[in-house]
């Protein structure tokens with residue numbers, strides 16, 4: 001086992017803590033709830049759990065507005081409870097990854113309270129303050145992600161402060177070495193408590209143009225889209241100055257890596273491919289000094305079609321620097337769920353794709369039971385994104401609804417009133433029901449994960465694209481002489497597989513039918529949205545854990 005195996009061969013599972021499991025009846029998920037559900041993750045077969053922010057927060061952006069980086073919000077629990085969670089997760093063989101939010105704090109964070117108190121305050125420069133434009137308006141045309149300008153006026157000191165998101169989320173000034181030092185201490189605080197890594201929030205935006213130039217108009221903007229997209233973020237995203245900071249962050253987490261286990265950074269980066277792979281931080285000596293996993297969101301953003309996805313995978317493989325670990329993800333707490341985007345049947349094929357591609361997969365909670373987006377009536381909306389830009393389909397509540405555990409009251413999520421409504425079908429559609437159903441999504445996920453863990457070809461093998469026509473995606477995964485072929489029919493009709501692609505070996509796993517494992521005689525025809533893994537399974541193969 002090498003120190004990197006857990007995040008290179010393993011699988012990450014994202015928990016949105018408000019919605020996973022409530023333990024005290026207040027309707028909000030919490031750390032003790034997560035601890036009580038660790039066995040679900042073990043039986044699913046994942047290796048690491050990433051928990052979205054759990055720190056003290058006024059919850060203007062549900063935890064992404066942090067008022068103390070080194071504590072736990074009372075709605076989620078306590079530091080002792082956190083320590084207990086780390087211990088129990090580790091005892092069950094699970095790693096723990098936290099969310100690190102470097103770009104901004106809450107406006108209630110003592111740093112900002114101090115910073116806004118006077119122009120002469122020692123922490124003034126910890127945030128981004130600018131004089132008004134000559135007309136008294138914002139210093140430039142930058143926009144906030146959640147609506148309105150990226151600047152708010154502070155009457156006390158007569159200046160504007162920058163905020164890439166809500167006005168309650170002032171941006172830190174990463175050009176200030178004191179800010180960097182303080183934020184690295186935050187990383188160390190959690191690393192000392194035994195955390196195995198961080199998912200780093202909006203990493204590409206942490207440094208802004210020194211001259212604060214206006215962003216140019218976006219030539220691809222279409223009327224009716226989110227008005228935020230009117231401008232190209234030329235001067236407040238992915239500036240060259242971000243890279244050395246990423247390398248600094250990496251050195252901090254590396255301080256805590258040892259021969260048995262390395263600590264990992266996963267960057268949230270919505271960037272085009274060429275700019276994304278720069279975050280691996282390939283330096284002149286050929287060493288990767290950036291984040292180990294720059295999140296690859298292409299399966300979220302790409303049209304769901306075999307030829308498109310084939311292109312995406314090939315381009316991504318070709319763009320990776322030597323030694324870089326690929327990664328894939330189908331969804332998260334900011335995007336519509338995969339089962340809603342592509343439909344329930346196709347979501348099974350997507351699961352097979354995610355778990356057979358080369359690279360670390362990240363699963364979003366609930367996708368393993370095929371949860372779908374839940375429409376939230378206007379008077380129940382929680383997400384500020386929806387509140388600020390209503391009716392545009394931007395709100396993120398639908399993909400954040402409570403986990404459906406069982407047919408018990410409130411799906412076993414809480415004994416109180418859930419903070420966000422449950423899907424209407426939770427009585428039928430839950431972990432308990434699916435556990436006993438050989439044809440369920442959960443069973444498929446468990447089987448796919450078990451296969452991936454057991455087969456070196458899948459968790460560490462090479463990737464070879466195969467030609468299978470426009471409606472079918474095919475590839476081979478190979479390790480130490482073992483070769484598995486994956487064939488996925490994206491079409492809406494049954495389709496014969498080109499015979500040359502089909503090895504004279506059994507089907508190891510089919511996405512549609514739990515009993516299709518059989519040897520192939522005659523031509524192989526895949527049902528609509530059916531995928532198969534063919535080859536000789538290596539029964540004695542090492543598992544990743």
Ligand code: GLC
Nearest residue numbers: 061064101165201202333334
């Ligand atoms: C990231 C998070 C999102 C949050 C935003 C601001 O994109 O994933 O949920 O609202 O950053 O912190």
